[in-house]
Amino acid sequence: MPFNIPESNKPRIVIIGGGFAGFKFTNQIDLNKYQVVLIDKNNYFQFQPLFYQVAMSGLEPSSICFPLRKYFRNKKDLYIRSMEILEVDPIKKIIFSNSGNLNYDKLIIATGSQTNYYGNESFQKNTIPLKSVSEALYLRNSILEDLEQAVLNNDDTLKEQLLNIVIIGGGPTGVELAGALSEMKKHIIPKDYPDLNSDKMQIHLVQASSRLLDSMMEKASIKAYQDLNRMGVIIHLNAKVTDIQNNQIILSSGSVLESKKIIWAAGVTGLSIKGLESAHDAAGNKITVTDFCEVSQWKDVYAIGDIASMKTKEFPQGLPGLAPVALQQATYLAHLMNQSNEQIKKPFNYVDKGAMATIGRSKAVLQYKSVFLSGFIAWIAWLFVHIYYLIGVRNKVIVFINWLWNYIKYDQALRLNIKPKVS
Numbered sequence: 001m002p003f004n005i006p007e008s009n010k011p012r013i014v015i016i017g018g019g020f021a022g023f024k025f026t027n028q029i030d031l032n033k034y035q036v037v038l039i040d041k042n043n044y045f046q047f048q049p050l051f052y053q054v055a056m057s058g059l060e061p062s063s064i065c066f067p068l069r070k071y072f073r074n075k076k077d078l079y080i081r082s083m084e085i086l087e088v089d090p091i092k093k094i095i096f097s098n099s100g101n102l103n104y105d106k107l108i109i110a111t112g113s114q115t116n117y118y119g120n121e122s123f124q125k126n127t128i129p130l131k132s133v134s135e136a137l138y139l140r141n142s143i144l145e146d147l148e149q150a151v152l153n154n155d156d157t158l159k160e161q162l163l164n165i166v167i168i169g170g171g172p173t174g175v176e177l178a179g180a181l182s183e184m185k186k187h188i189i190p191k192d193y194p195d196l197n198s199d200k201m202q203i204h205l206v207q208a209s210s211r212l213l214d215s216m217m218e219k220a221s222i223k224a225y226q227d228l229n230r231m232g233v234i235i236h237l238n239a240k241v242t243d244i245q246n247n248q249i250i251l252s253s254g255s256v257l258e259s260k261k262i263i264w265a266a267g268v269t270g271l272s273i274k275g276l277e278s279a280h281d282a283a284g285n286k287i288t289v290t291d292f293c294e295v296s297q298w299k300d301v302y303a304i305g306d307i308a309s310m311k312t313k314e315f316p317q318g319l320p321g322l323a324p325v326a327l328q329q330a331t332y333l334a335h336l337m338n339q340s341n342e343q344i345k346k347p348f349n350y351v352d353k354g355a356m357a358t359i360g361r362s363k364a365v366l367q368y369k370s371v372f373l374s375g376f377i378a379w380i381a382w383l384f385v386h387i388y389y390l391i392g393v394r395n396k397v398i399v400f401i402n403w404l405w406n407y408i409k410y411d412q413a414l415r416l417n418i419k420p421k422v423s
């Protein structure tokens with residue numbers, strides 16, 4: 001039996017990817033009508049919007065991840081397999097992995113996106129990305145490790161490189177990281193490392209375009225700039241990174257920044273699978289879909305979430321890579337397939353839920369249609385929206401308590417540099 005999945009009289013739906021889109025689809029599809037196989041590289045769901053809090057020692061990984069088997073444990077005719085799918089043959093309707101092949105009746109591609117280095121090897125080699133919980137943990141350890149090394153070192157140049165942090169990319173992730181780091185510099189480092197002069201620590205935020213948060217309205221960009229500037233973050237606008245060598249970040253202006261810790265928050269691109277190349281969009285890695293989430297080249301192949309390139313009148317460049325898009329497409333497609341007559345179908349209609357980013361303690365920006373909010377109210381809204389979307393009651397409670405504790409005590413309790421055992 002391939003993948004140890006029994007044959008069934010019901011059509012088999014295979015979902016590749018248990019992120020926002022795959023998880024939601026699995027939760028909504030009718031298991032009386034289909035046999036469902038959910039496949040992910042990891043055995044857990046990851047809540048990516050809070051990765052930066054794991055990296056900043058604010059939350060434990062287990063608070064923002066959820067085991068897939070636990071969530072779906074009582075569902076009949078649902079099979080979860082933790083493995084990487086390496087190739088798809090959409091004509092013969094087979095998926096391939098190192099553990100064998102499996103045939104499907106309907107295939108849902110929900111593989112999300114990956115860090116985009118725009119083809120530059122030196123960016124990939126010399127920076128730390130933030131696209132998985134393990135990368136968030138790696139970043140947390142790097143920050144803590146470099147602080148420890150800075151205490152031990154007397155060489156001024158090395159000390160500067162160990163203390164400085166450069167974030168490349170001024171979108172929501174870059175802004176959130178910069179804000180959290182500046183709070184760490186102000187409230188935590190002076191207490192934990194009294195023998196380090198935290199004033200020497202520089203946090204640089206490098207943005208290629210002329211404003212931060214450039215996917216949001218201009219008011220949000222101005223507010224983020226003002227807040228971060230006041231918090232001591234050094235912001236470089238219209239600054240493209242041209243090269244990174246020997247802990248030096250070279251900007252298009254000719255300026256050189258010195259840092260051992262360079263965080264890459266400058267964008268993502270689709271994470272497709274071999275065999276699907278002919279459905280990729282012009283930009284390269286996303287899969288072009290119709291208004292019905294179908295991949296038109298092949299029958300019974302669908303793509304949802306970040307991997308799907310769906311152009312609409314409001315979004316001629318394609319829907320944004322956001323959790324609400326993934327969740328809404330998943331719900332739409334599951335309902336479509338649950339119908340007794342799948343031929344009666346209305347196209348997918350994205351309901352824009354607005355955008356938000358937190359800048360720091362009591363500071364956030366929020367836009368919904370033409371409404372713009374900032375400051376404490378936007379921050380509270382940000383907190384509650386994120387808690388609402390987290391999976392698992394335990395996670396919601398733990399995150400809430402952590403944030404409350406942090407708010408009252410100006411402290412994050414998780415600064416442990418736990419290293420994996422080598423050999």
Ligand SMILES: Cc1cc2nc3c(=O)[nH]c(=O)nc-3n(C[C@H](O)[C@H](O)[C@H](O)COP(=O)(O)OP(=O)(O)OC[C@H]3O[C@@H](n4cnc5c(N)ncnc54)[C@H](O)[C@@H]3O)c2cc1C
Binds near residue numbers: 041084172173
């Ligand atoms: C740091 C960060 C912050 C973000 N903040 C926000 C935010 O504040 N608000 C917002 O709306 N969105 C935010 N996003 C974007 C949001 O997380 C994505 O839009 C969303 O995760 C897309 O869901 P998805 O299901 O398409 O992909 P994902 O959630 O990425 O899930 C894809 C899954 O597919 C699995 N997979 C991939 N390839 C394979 C394979 N070959 N075989 C098996 N499994 C595979 C992966 O392991 C993963 O679990 C953020 C993203 C990041 C990285």
